[in-house]
Amino acid sequence: MDQLSATISEMLKAYPDPNGARPVANYPATMYGVTITFHVLSWVAVGFRLHTRLRVVREPWWDDLFVFLAAIVNLVSVIAFLGGIKYGLGHHLVYIINTLPIMMKYLYVTNAAYHTTTALIKVSLLLQYLRLFRQGTLRWVCIILLATVAGWGLAFSFLAWFPCLPVSGFWHRTASSKCYGFGYRTMDEARMTLFIFAGTNMFFDAVIFMIPLTEYFRPGLRKKQVLAMTGLFAMGSLVVLMAILRLWSTFKHSSDAIKSFDFTWWYPEVLIISCLEVDFAIMCASMPIFWPTVVANFNAIFVTKEVHITHQDRVQDFEMGRPTSLKSTASQEGLTKLPSGEQKSYYYNDFGEDASIGRTPALTVNEQEAPQRRML
Structure with missing residues (x-):
């Protein structure tokens, strides 16, 4: 018996108060409302981006493919997250013990898809930077970061998609199941895996969104360009903030071994923050592509043609x-x-x-x- 099974047995001896205070993040209305709203906005951004690249400028590239793949995998993650609500996500683990295997299947999919999405969106952003920086130091920085992020994403995606061997051991514990990393074999191992991922994820987010900062101080920028880049950096700051909050939320629930294994109770908060992080990252990656087209269309709709009236006296009647x-x-x-x-x-x-x-x-x-x- 691994530590997860042993801890569940200990939790069954001391039932938590069913009438205790419930976090706001644990209510289905919160999970549905926040997640669906921002996920729809991310798809709107992707739609504008693809329309601009495919129909307007007609210059699609690899960065567009990767942001589209990130949106697809993120959709899988959101569906699995919301699907787990029906089977006990947001309740104490001891009260959903009968539906725990089904809920663990949904948790497995949403966790694995999230880790893959974070890697895909970072790769898309770095590929986008390579279109911007054709030469010089920043281009080499982007290439090195791209190789590093790709390796990082492959490693954690493998740990997330194969947390146990066989994979079914994640939701159906047997003596033959070999779990590691995200498989919750031991609390220390699971905590260390979560912290390493959350810390490196936050670091890469900060570095990637700071790379275009050099353009912000380039002389000769017009007021509209300054405002646009300020909005872009503000959106990027939200992504970094969500990564920090996810790391903080993971730390917050890891002090007590028994409570930390009650993940069906405290994990909704982490999942909501994770969804917001990815949604903001997708929107941030897409805005520089479609925003000039949107502004041009707004001008065509709301600005009338300028008419210059001149007066000339005629000598003859x-x-x-x-x-x-x-x-x-x-x-x-x-x-x-x-x-x-x-x-x-x-x-x-x-x-x-x-x-x-x-x-x-x-x-x-x-x-x-x-x-x-x-x-x-």
Whole structure:
């Protein structure tokens, strides 16, 4: 009998208070509400990213493939996490002993998928950086980090997908089951595996999201670029914060051996933080790709065309611009010249009988009549 089986036997001797205070994270409404909401947002970000790369710029690359794979595996993790609620996740282990094997199957899938997703999203970000840094020191830093993260991800993914040999030993303990690492063979071994992963995961998150910081201080950045990069770093900071909270939550529940094995009670908090960490990382990796397209479309929708109005005085009257018209010629001649050739200061047009035959002579006004004409 391994330590997990022995500890469960000890827990059955001292039942926890069923009416005790229940953490907020243990309520199904919390688990469903938080997890589904941010998971949908992450898929929206991935959808915008893929649309931009496949339909707008038509330049997909490996980083797009890896972020899509990360989203798929993350979906598997979320489904398994929420599926375990029905079989006792969020309750004390001793009260779900009959459904524990089924719940452990869901826990196995969500735990393994989470560890794989964290590796995939880091690889996607580093591949994205390689498109940005074509040469220089930062490119070599990204290449070295990419190789390191790939090896780290393969190692912990193997430990998560094969915690026991055979794998069924994770949810169905037998004498032939050989468990290690995440398989909870001993508490010290499981705690050490969790701490090493959480610590290295937090370290890689911090380093990866600090690499573009050099661009932030590049001279000549426009205000919009500064705001966009500030938003990107803020999102990256949330990812690092979630990694720190996950490590803290794991430490918090590892002080007492008996309580630490009551993982069905305290693990929902860790799983919610893990889901938020991955969702924020996917959104952070996708925003720089689709955000310029979104901004351009917003401008096309909400900004009208600019119209510049200029004013130019015309020297000639409209009628003067039509010298080929008989009527216009008469008008032009009448407005500018008297039959006698004498020019006067005041003109008016009676539009009388002469107007009906196309002639609009300008009548002269003598100096005595001029004031009266002005009053009219």
